[in-house]
Amino acid sequence: MENGASSTKEEGFLSRMALNDNKAGMEGLDRDKINKIIMETSKGSRFYENELKKEQQVNQRIEKMMLQKAQITEQQLKKAQAQVERVALELERSRDLTRVIVHVDMDAFYAAVEMRDCPELKDKPMAVGSMSMLSTSNYHARKFGVRAAMPGFIAKKLCPNLVIVPPNFDKYRAVSDEIREIFADYDPHFQPVSLDEAYLDFTDHLEKRQSWPESCRTHRCRTSSTEAVPEVANLSPVLFEDSPSSSPCLLSPEGVRASGGAFEVFGTSVEEAVREMRFRIEQKTTLTASAGIAPNMMLAKVCSDKNKPNGQYVLPSTREAVMDFVQALPVRKVSGIGKVSEKMLNALGISSCSHLAQQMALLSLLFSETSWHHFMQVSLGLGSTYIPRHEERKSMSTERTFKELSKVEEQLSLCRELCEDLAEDMKKEDLKGKTVTLKLKNVNFEVKTRALTLQYAVATADEIFAVAKDLLKMEIENESPQPLRLRLMGVRISAFVGLDDKKPLQKSIIGFLQPGKTGSSGPTQELHQKLENEHFSTRSVLTWHFAASVITPIDTDAENSSVSESLTCPVCFRQVETTDLNVFNRHIDQCLSNTCRKPDHSTDSDSESDLELESKGLDKHRGESEVEKQEAKNYPQEAQRSLKNHSQTDSSISADNETAPQPRNNKGSILTCPVCQLTQDTNDLTVFNHHVDLCLNQEVLHELRGQTSSPINTLSVTKSKATGECSYEFSCKSLFVCVDFLTFRRDSPSSPCPKRSKGLGPHNTIDKFFR
């Protein structure tokens, strides 16, 4: 009668269900008692049973691993050891201790915001979330074992007086914006991890900071005491506020002194700079942050946890300090090593990073290359010293948990709803993707995903639903005559067009505009390095940083007159009646997408009939062709052609231009746009050139959109079009126009800073692209 679950309950429960006291604020509490309550509250639930099942899967994985381990011969190990040492040596050679990386993390962020805005909560144990799930708890509540990712009803058992506050994400986002403004003063290219967390590269800031006068390092306290300030109060404006770019010193020393009040002067060291940043965060938001300072991201992340809350920790940039630090580090503290990896490593007798180093040869035989390379880096205290710019998103999804849903019609209508929500989000970012994934979780918490990749990208609710509903129907069929008893459904879209398959040309443009750091170090940097070197010789690269992509009115001379209330769109060249740059940018986006994409055709797909399950066979093949039909309906021939490279079969494209991206203007020939690679149905060079301009503008603006935080400088558009010249000239001129849209700022202090892109002749810029 013993089923697998009940026989292994006793040994299986701990690692998955038990309290995770890994995080700050969890020291010295009664773990056993807490775990007992957690277990008692959970036992017997479907969730618990599923956790047991997963636990067993992990145990099996471990058993398999141990078997493998038992079969390893002395010889293999020797060989592995040699290999490991080679790699270690190579990694060691790449070690870079010259960067100063900071990881900042707000303390109990959501909870802290709620406490700030509701003093009642100050001295109570509280958490943000719901009875079903908590996202954060304050430090008071943590003493009871209440923590993030714990369901509220269990937390209540642990701490009956716990106050649970529903989340207010808009507010958190607003606070997040405030702290990010401060981050940007120390590293304009900082990388946000979440609303409350970011990585910053302080290296450049520190260099500049050395020559700053004291006045630039002086910051005013909001009140004389940094303690509890009621309400939102007038936050004293911080220095720098209005000069995110160039000179940070706004106030003269007299100004500082004249305004009176309490001041704090910060030094020029890293510690002081980071302390200053945290101070400013606290002055501005009444919330505290913790920070870790280290020579790479991996270490900085660990360090920020070290003196939490409201503290910071510096790991000196010496190999010795790093190695000492890492030896003592429990593997679980490392970002990327979670519950399961920890358990597997533990099974091998590995709990700290020193063990990790000792067992490397073994690990190289038991784990995949990516895994053991990661372990190796961790054990050597290596990590990324280059903070990559935020990557473009790779997927977008929406999912919802609900109480049991078993009726087919309800499942289908829910699916449609999700698709509508997703489509709405997609629209906001103007995305289209080719892969649709349906996610289902049944009442036993078993998760399934079903995906289908289309030939063309989709974006609208109808298009997505056309696919998702078939995936769903397929699952319903599979399960029948039993119904699907669902507790969650989700829809995801991925494989966006315009990321990979689009244009190496664009990459060159952006690569040129933003070559990034030139520091060489770490295997993780090799890729960046390689990419860079394709276009530049490493050290000689000027580090141009994009400043703003906003376009100013052409007629700036009318500044004082009453007529200056409009801006000229560089795409349609019409006046836009606004001075709001956001509005104006939206207009340009609109213009660009209107010109480069066919207008949407309203798709009245089978929305009604979709809600009935077709009882006939619904095999995958049929599903696909249905989807394709749907596709064809939604995207008329021409639009499909403009969507991507699947246009090869199009009869209007002559067979002889397969690989030649350059336009030719021979008599009677058809021109191919070097950007979108599509044949242009014209022989008119002016028309063709206009098309290329649009393409380029769209690409560059699309790429740069969202990369810049503070629009500062702008420039006017000069309409300098080439007509009747050779094809290369077109491209160059077009690129020049496109480059001319932008204003650059040179961050490198070694060279003068041209205010306008006029200083960037085509000789400096375009020539490089075409090499």
Place this chain on the structure above:
DNA sequence: ATACATACC
């Protein structure tokens, strides 16, 4: 390419 698992906040 698909499915599932792990990880992070």
Place this chain on the structure above:
DNA sequence: TACTGGTATGTAT
């Protein structure tokens, strides 16, 4: 009563 939601990536097939 009640155990999330969003994104990325690794592993296995």
